[in-house]
Amino acid sequence: MTFKIACRTVLLAACPTLASAQDAAPALNAGDTAFVAVCAMIVMLMMMPGLGLFYAGMARSKNVLSVLSQILASIALICVLWIAFGYSLTFAEGSPLNTIIGGTSKLFLAGVTQDSMVGTIPEYLYIMFMMMFAAITPPIILGACAERMKFSAVLIFMGVWLTINYIPMAHMAWGGGWVFGVGVLDFAGGNVVHLNAGVAALVCALVLGPRKGYGSQMMAPHNMTMTYTGGAMLWVGWLAFCGGCALAANGFGMMIMLNTLLGGAGGALGWMAVEWTHRKKPSTFGLLSGVISGLVAITPACGFVSPAAAIVIGFVTAPVCVFFVEVVKRRFGYDDSFDVFGIHGVAAFAGGILTVIFAAPSLGGTGFPEGRTMMTQMVPQVLIMGFSILMSLVTTFVALKIAGALVGLRVDDETETEGLDTAEHGEAGYRLDDASYGGTPVAPHASGAPPVMASGLVAKQAH
Template identity: 50%
Template sequence: MRRLLSLAGLAAVALATAGNAAAADAAAPVLSAGDTAWIMTSTMLVILMVIPGLALFYGGLVRSKNMLSVLAQVFTIFSLITVLWTIYGYSLTFSGEGNFFGDFGKVFLMGITPDTLSGAMATVPEYVFVSFQATFAAITVALIVGAFAERIKFAAVMIFAVLWFTFSYLPIAHMVWGGGLLGKDGALDFAGGTVVHINAGVAGLVGSYVLGKRLGFGREALAPHNLTLTMVGASLLWVGWFGFNAGSAGAANGIAGLAFINTIVATGAACVSWLVCETLHKGKPSMLGAASGAVGGLVVITPAAGFVGPMGAIVMGLLAGALCLWGVSGLKRLLKVDDTCDVFGVHGVGGILGAILTGVFCASSLGGVEPEGYNMAHQIWVQTKGVLITIVWSAVAAWISYKVAGLLTGGLRVTEEAEREGLDITSHGEAAYGR
């Protein structure tokens, strides 16, 4: 009898164990072909944003003698940063639990195989997630190029890129997305308002001050040489931004759809808002204003894309168009800075506005998708604190990076003669256009 009871007990334990194992298997993440296809597509869309989107947008805004130099800087930064990301950047961002940096647990992508699923995007291979995040790192560093265009040495750009990527982009990305300080605090940043736009905008502003103004700034006409290319670049940015925002949902799901429509309407609203304000101020709407307003709308919705409803996105876009117009005009004059392509006026100002308004429009009463335990006043404070930390961190890291780059290259700026002739010939020995 005892033996029968003992066998029955063993059978019960075996059944329970099997049941627990089955439950565990059922709960284990499983690769989704649809999610994987969407994130791979999103990754390619973000690449399109950088090369050629951002390169053409900035290239059209500078003078013809510097067109090629901007293309070279953006293209090379993208190449450089994607390599550094896979060597150590991914590990320092998404491995480890430090407040400011991760660890070297996945340096050289150690431990990742084709069968490894991402911890952040549970239904997607980790290699795909690594690739997706590599494009975010690359475009953030490339954005800074527009601030100091037309007067910096190519070698100095590359050294600065390595240093700032390591000591500003990686820690801010870890703090927000990798389980660090700001993420633990509850900061919301769906696709990079603080990590990408404020971070890059502040670094660009610091660079504008450190390098000084272009020769003839304020005395000569330094107008964009090809607004057609700028419009093409802005359009490619808008298309690529769907991968940036909707891809950050991590899956082909309803939140991706929400981010998708928000990327349409916020951008459109900002474009219209900018043009209306420009017409009231100058009497005419400009193509440059339309393109700049659209980029401002893309920037402002980035941190909020998966948290706010479409009506909230429209309001954010309307506010961004007006505020970013002031950022590239009134604020720029107040700061007395030569930010060539208005990196801070659009990305810095738009990013700050978007990060703070995310704390407002994520409220369910305003059509948003609020986090658990949401309180508007508290969330606005958390968002503001994240903005302030990002500004200070990026500014300090950028200033040090510029100074070190200058020391290693004998000064950041090209000679006066080289600047007058143009960086295309003097830095690269070729021209964007035939002569």
């Protein structure tokens, strides 16, 4: 496939870039519609329960429900905001600042009907699929500030960050803004989703500060089985996340899905090789982390490289992420709770570089825009990633300051010690014997039955 053919496929028929809505009477394709609809539903499972279980298992047991609640509430909020103004400001035309933000003509989906089309699929389906991208990106950040951020602050931060960061970034890259015309090789959101969220996670970790006891208390994942389950769902969902971006059930879409699968496989093997060499024991946690790092790295590359290159991209990226997680984080002492920056941010940057290298026709790739070589393509690639980093740094700091000014960012020491599950949500994730973990005991019944906890748990009756 030549670069021109691949580029046309990506720009006119592929997501996340908005397909041309001005084509004369595009005909609905039932196969494409079914394919994208299934991909949208699988990405929904990727978010919830996938991301939720993946993060919740890494939390301590006293905070497991707070992590799940933050992710669930964030997704619900973002879905509503996407319909209210997110889709319009990302993809509608008519804005005087069109290079930065979209128009208001489709607020609350005004003008969209059952007959509206984007390429060969209904616009309603395109709206839903793109909603999945918007809804999963901000919650990724929560892995960096888990176990210490107020629930109210989380919701305010999510709404503000979506508005001042994700929507402009998505418009500039996919909706016809200035980044759109630069010719960056980023097929499925390496910059807008992963580099953006990864850098934001680092800002959140630095602004909030470390958890109580960080560096002196054990903060290992409380349930690796839960994390494994969520990680496995993320891997499956990623195939739909990237593959659905073809907006078509064809060979190009299948190549993207295969590349995505192999990127995760290469990442798992790369992380395992490092751990086995240095620790003599490959861990399940390491394998999962490697899968995610490989998937992040292949996200910008999946539409431009060969399957063999996808394996190499994942395998090479994983050790870079290990270095940031094991060495850089310890060296600087920041508490990125679930290593969001060390995996999403670092792997996205590495993947962006490797995309240009392996897009070379001599390495099986689709090639570069007309008139560009590997070196001349690398310049805009790095500059746009630098812009994404700067945009994320500034907007994340502003969003945190707004949330902090309104409700405060961090729970108090007593709440953090008790755990956010009981203190903020009045419930606990597990049946516990000790009343101090489950909630406030309610007076026992006259029958002498064990008291019921405010969280719904039954306290152990004293003997």
